[in-house]
Amino acid sequence: MKKFTPARIRTWFQIIYTIMTNGYAYGFLKGKIYKGPLKYACVPGLNCYSCPGAVASCPLGALQNALNKRNFEVPFAVLGFFFIFGSVFGRFVCGWLCPFGLVQDLLHKIPLFKKRKQLPKHHILKYGKYVTLVGMVLIGSVFLFTGFAKIPAFCKFLCPSGTLFGAIPLLSTNKMLQGQIGGLFFWKLAVLIAIVLLSIKVYRPFCQYLCPLGAIYGWFNKFSLVQIRWEKDSCVSCGKCQEACPVNLSPEQISVSSECIRCGKCVDACPANCLKFCGKREK
Amino acid sequence: MKKFKIPKWSIGVALGVIFLVLGAFGDQFAEIYRKAVMICLECIGIG
Numbered sequence: 051m052k053k054f055t056p057a058r059i060r061t062w063f064q065i066i067y068t069i070m071t072n073g074y075a076y077g078f079l080k081g082k083i084y085k086g087p088l089k090y091a092c093v094p095g096l097n098c099y100s101c102p103g104a105v106a107s108c109p110l111g112a113l114q115n116a117l118n119k120r121n122f123e124v125p126f127a128v129l130g131f132f133f134i135f136g137s138v139f140g141r142f143v144c145g146w147l148c149p150f151g152l153v154q155d156l157l158h159k160i161p162l163f164k165k166r167k168q169l170p171k172h173h174i175l176k177y178g179k180y181v182t183l184v185g186m187v188l189i190g191s192v193f194l195f196t197g198f199a200k201i202p203a204f205c206k207f208l209c210p211s212g213t214l215f216g217a218i219p220l221l222s223t224n225k226m227l228q229g230q231i232g233g234l235f236f237w238k239l240a241v242l243i244a245i246v247l248l249s250i251k252v253y254r255p256f257c258q259y260l261c262p263l264g265a266i267y268g269w270f271n272k273f274s275l276v277q278i279r280w281e282k283d284s285c286v287s288c289g290k291c292q293e294a295c296p297v298n299l300s301p302e303q304i305s306v307s308s309e310c311i312r313c314g315k316c317v318d319a320c321p322a323n324c325l326k327f328c329g330k331r332e333k
Numbered sequence: 334m335k336k337f338k339i340p341k342w343s344i345g346v347a348l349g350v351i352f353l354v355l356g357a358f359g360d361q362f363a364e365i366y367r368k369a370v371m372i373c374l375e376c377i378g379i380g
Contacts, residue, residue, distance in 0.1 A: 089369040090362045099369040100376045107369040111376060115368040116361065127356025127365060130349045137345025206375035217377035227372070227379065235378035273341035 056314025056327060060145065064152040070105075072149065072215070077102030081224030092128065094135040095148030096263050098209065100216035102223075109135075110187060110209075110263055114202035117191035132266055140274030141267045144257055145311035150211040151257055157249035166252050167298045175259050176309065182208065183262035206234070210242040210256060253296040257311065268308030275329050278304050278312060284324040294319035301325065 071093050074084040084105050092109040099107045109131055116125030135143055144151050158165070169175055182204065190203025205212055217235065221227050248255040257264050280301045292300050294315040304310050304325070317325045356362060374380025 083370065083372055085370040087366075090366045092365065098373075098376050100373045107365050111373065112365045112368065116364065119364075123359065125356070125361065126352045126359060127361035130352030130354075130356055133345050133349030133352060135349075137342040137349060202373075202375050205373065206378075206380070209376065212373070212376035213378060216373070217379075220372065220377055227377070230374075230379040232379065234380075238378035270342075270345065273345070275340075275342040 055318045057318040060313060061152075061155065063146055064149075064155070067147055068149040068152055071097055072101055072103035072105070074103045074105055077104075078219055079223070081220055081222075081227070083220075092131040093147075094131075094139065094143040096150045096209070096211045096261065097148075098205075098212040098216040100212060100220065102216075102219050104215070108211075111202065111205055114187060114191040114205060117188065118200040118202060120200075122192070136267050136270030136274065138275045139267070140271035140276060140312065141264065141308070141310060142274070142276045142312040143267050144261075144264055145313040148257075148263070149215065150261075151254060151311070153214065154245075154249040154254045154256060157246060158253055160250050163251040167296055168258065169252055169255065172258075178259040179261050179265040179268075182260050183265040187262045204262060207237070208241060208260070210238075210245045213238045213242040254311075258297065258309070264311075265308075271308050271310060272306050276312060277328055278310065278314070278317060279326050279328045280305055281324040281326075284322050286322045286324075288321060290319045290321060291316035291325055 077083050081102065083100060083102055086105070088105045089099065089107050091106050092112055093106045094109070096110065097104055097106070097108050099111055109128060112131075113125055113128045116123075116128055139147070186204040186208060191200060194201050194203050217238065221231065221235075245256050252258075282301075285301060291304070292298065295304070296313060296315060297309045297311065299307050299310055299316075301316070301324075304316060312327075314327060317327060
């Protein structure tokens with residue numbers, strides 16, 4: 051009988067989680083969005099609140115909306131969600147609780163193109179997500195204007211989750227919105243198509259190079275509760291964990307790197323059982 | 334004697350809870366809700 055290892059159950063976990071957080075089926079049928087009380091709260095992953103099925107709010111959208119206010123005030127509520135999700139899960143959120151991460155994982159399973167873990171110049175490009183966080187989410191939301199109104203720069207110009215989960219289902223059923231499609235929509239569609247195509251070849255390019263949420267949760271990764279513990283003494287240095295790691299981390303780096311999304315493939319691959327999921331207290 | 338050390342993640346969670354409470358006092362959840370129940374035209378690329 052097959053063992054229930056983390057990497058084996060992850061895809062199903064992601065699918066069930068995505069259905070649960072985007073389960074407002076009526077919205078998909080009628081081209082409307084959910085307006086119930088769950089939208090007072092944010093989900094941990096990138097999940098556009100204009101997705102017809104979304105039952106809660108997107109943390110990045112909420113952060114930008116708070117920064118778009120005329121009079122600046124610290125967005126405590128959104129920071130609260132980030133601190134709780136980040137401190138408990140770190141980038142486990144990216145690996146297990148992000149609908150757009152699931153989409154990229156599934157795309158990467160398509161047997162087309164020769165697969166790559168990373169893009170060339172990865173060591174430089176990986177900082178792209180911090181540039182997006184600072185440039186588009188923080189500075190962009192405070193200083194970019196259209197007319198007199200500030201704009202959520204990341205949502206407006208880059209977010210592929212909004213196009214895939216929000217725009218496409220809404221525009222396909224809502225005739226009133228269809229009449230308003232313009233250049234911006236086609237720009238966002240082009241971004242989405244580029245990321246979709248790249249995801250077939252490279253493992254999670256959006257998460258590795260562009261996602262501001264990954265940058266935020268990466269900061270919590272070193273001290274979050276959910277960790278992958280490496281027992282150095284029982285390691286046989288076979289290199290199988292690094293080979294299996296989709297972001298190419300060595301066992302020394304796994305528990306401390308801001309790039310590890312806690313997918314658990316290293317745990318499955320280790321023949322000596324020296325890599326384990328654990329809560330921080332076990333250490 | 335072994336010294337008890339507060340784990341960093343629990344400090345993060347405590348800070349998170351404090352931030353949520355401060356956000357609630359500042360009516361920021363209503364702000365999140367107001368934005369989330371309107372179709373975000375920027376998010377879907379037509380605003």
